[in-house]
């Protein structure tokens with residue numbers, strides 16, 4: 269397609285401007301080229317190559333198992349199909365927590381693979397990491413609230429920041445991440461009132477997941493919203509399709525057709541007297 273017909277590229281600058289202009293930001297995860305193409309064509313602003321790949325692609329119970337090599341592999345595939353959406357790569361567990369230097373090196377690998385920004389979970393030392401990444405020219409998305417890479421410290425995938433002192437800490441962490449230069453902040457599974465307060469406090473956009481309707485944007489794991497996960501949808505997930513059931517029905521029909529001799533039929537076959545096609 270000629271570039272004149274291509275939509276305007278979404279950049280981190282544009283994402284930040286959306287908040288100022290009161291425009292909501294839409295984000296979905298993707299882990300491969302065909303999904304990235306469809307999600308971008310559907311009109312999302314941001315595609316997150318989430319470490320949720322550990323759960324929905326590899327079937328693991330937590331995100332801790334996925335590493336740099338797998339995440340780079342998914343990022344490369346997504347980047348090919350993502351235009352005009354902004355591609356954000358999730359930095360996997362232990363790729364940014366051990367030292368600022370290794371975080372810079374690993375984040376750089378994501379940008380070389382086609383990502384345009386990286387996401388990191390938490391604050392404290394992670395805010396220092398974010399500052400350094402931003403200093404060297406790498407846009408950073410923060411992530412607070414339920415941070416799945418800390419699942420064992422948090423004691424499960426529970427609602428976060430219910431106590432007043434935890435709420436104050438989360439607001440302070442959010443401000444520290446903004447000060448460190450993050451261009452946006454994911455808020456996961458926190459009370460809606462707290463997410464609204466953080467959204468009003470910050471000048472960078474908040475992107476919610478299980479954080480109520482008042483964030484500047486929303487993200488979902490694509491397998492959850494398309495009905496590709498086996499478990500019952502969580503409260504904060506809305507199912508927009510039942511693709512999983514569709515796949516299952518199609519496979520069952522294929523099995524019946526092959527076993528009962530309906531596929532392949534003569535129309536799906538080649539013949540001696542036809543040309544090369």
Ligand code: KIV
Pocket residue numbers: 297316317318319320321358454456477487488489
């Ligand atoms: O890995 C992921 O998909 C995420 C989103 C749920 C925000 O971090």
